[in-house]
Amino acid sequence: QRNTGGKNNEDAQANFMVRGYVQLLAEQGVERAFWYTMHDDRDSSFGLYRFGGGYGDYSAPKPSYNAFATMTRELANARFWSAVDLSSDGRVVEGWEGANNWVQAGPANGALARNADRLKDGGHAGRYEYRFGSGENDYVAFRPPSPLELGQPGAVGLWVYGDNSGHLMQIQLEDQSGELLQFALGKVGGAEWSWMQASLGGEVLPGNRLGGGNNNGRLDGNVKVRALVVDDQPNEYVGSGTIWVDNLTALNGPEAYDFRWQRGDAAIDVVFAPAGANIRIPTASATARVVDRDGAVSELRASDGYLTLWADGRPRYVHHTPRVPQTPIEPPPGPSPPRDSFVPAPSDSAFSDVWNRSDAAVANGQASRSWLWGPTTFATGRENYAETPGGRVVQYWDKSRMEITNPSGNRSELWFVTNGLLTKELISGRLQLGNSSFVERAPAEVPIAGDPANNTGPTYASFGALASLNGDRGVPAAVGAMVTARINRGGEITNDEAMRRYDVRIGSHDPNLQHNIPTVFGEYFRTLPLDWVFVMGYPITEPYWTTVRVGGVEKDVLVQVFERRALTYTPSNAAAFRVEMGNVGQHYFRWRYGTAPWQQ
Secondary structure, rough: OOOOOOOOOOOHHHHHHHHHHHHHOOOOOOOOOOOOOOOOOOOOOOOOOOOOOOOOOOOOOOHHHHHHHHHHHOOOOEEEEEOOOOEEEEEEOOOOOOOOEEOOOOOOOOEEEOOOOOOOOOOOOEEEEEEEOOOOOOEEEEEEEOOOEOOOOOOOEEEEEOOOOOOOOEEEOOOOOOOEEEEEEEEEOOEEEEEEEEEEHHHOHHHEEEEOOOOOOOOOOOEEEEEEEEOOOOOOOOOOEEEEEEEEEEEOOOOOEEEEEEEEEEEEEEEOOOEEEEEEEEOOOOHHHHHHHHOOOOEEEOOOOOOEEEOOOOEEEEEEEEOOOOOOOOOOOOOOOOOOOOOEOOOOOHHHHHHHHHOOOOOOOOOOOOOOOOOOOOOOOOOEEOOOOEEEEEOOOOOEEEEEOOOOOOOOHHOOEOOHHHHHHHOOOEEEEOOOEEEEEEOOEEEEOOOOOOOOOEEEHHHHHOOOOOOHHHOOOOOOOOOOOOEOOOOOOEEEEHHHHHHHHHEEEEEEOOOEHHHHHHHHHHOOOOOHHHHOOOOOOOOEEEEEEEEEEEEEEEEEOOOOOOOOOOOOHHHHOOOOEOOOOEEEEEEHHOOOOOOO
């Protein structure tokens, strides 16, 4: 957008190359960037060397060659930290201190309200929740409860506390003529406060011209905020999350940028201002080393805690110690937790093989029992998992989730396909994104058995203080004892002697996590076409009676939770269907992604 026609000269190319690199590497999820060509072609001047006498002639480096070499040297072994707010005259127009919530301005995909859980300044910030469920181009937008007048700023900025999602944060502005334009603030980063900023000068691309007014693609006169938008990245993303926003700021003065990198305790600020500007950088250093685009070095003295220098289109590297010490960024000890996502993908034949070995007989009427998986899958895709590059392929069924964590494993082995430890995640609220990578969420307040609505029975969260989630909470063997313990929605256990009428007794004691298994479940396991541990995992709770609503009718149901499944026994059912798997796959997908594709 800087060059409206023709070609840039070689000096401008060097500036744009460095500026493009540092801005690209500041984006969430970008690890590396590569310059496409080392040498110019006859009809292309994107190289670092002029074409000269041909492809073998490396005698004529361009300014971009020196700029590339300087950038590589100055930022070696450094990591991007954050963008720095250089505004000398910024005015906060929204700090989410007022009681009025922002209003939905698009699909009902979330909420934006003041909240005190994450604070940048003051007593509140904005808690921005999003839910994307279509697997297509989803977004969520909110408008302020009353107009936010910005005046005629040169830029607008926002502090964002991210969730590692990489979604695109945008702002929609309306100018004095009534034209509505959209500007990208940046990609949502990690769990820390980061500054995002958008320049408001020049024309915007056609896709961000939303109509109205004089329709010239640029802001004219006074400007006001129409909406804050989060757009899913990529469009196939399915999931939900929460970010926080604070101090939406109108920035006056010339356009200037500072991208801070970190090496140990020292900062390297890459600064530039396309139209030229005096900038002030807060610092704890008495002097700073300044390296210009081509490698020339100078010294800059601080005054009153600031480094003041002239910045223009040529990037400069300012080496100093920040005024506020920053925690060094250390490489993670293992794979970093990937962001939560579900991207539709083709199925794997191994999933069909497992289903055929277990539920095909039920589907064609050869077996009279309840489903192990369900009649059909409702979602197949890739979910990020730290140990599976590119994400592991999973398939959701009513009763569970099939998954292939090691696609290079032996496909003939039963455990090539596993079914997830979904009940442990639902009870604990710990969403697993790798062998040792977890995201903390609230335990699932979803009924573990019976109807999903108007059901006062226990939820997964009800078992939080009872389940062996860490190899703990085992109980002694009670083989032969009558099962009379009852659980309510609050997780309280009482003795209900009335349950003796069902004559359900403990048949065995599992030595792995030290829990008892009733005879009705042990007998059921012996009828399964697959190893019961493969299907269920080990029991993580005792069996408990409860009352749940099934088809609108309240029934006594025996519930026991295993690592991978929840199992129920309903005495009033027909004999072949008294033991059933809970709909853990449905419950988990709704808890994790906020959607119910099996209803579509």
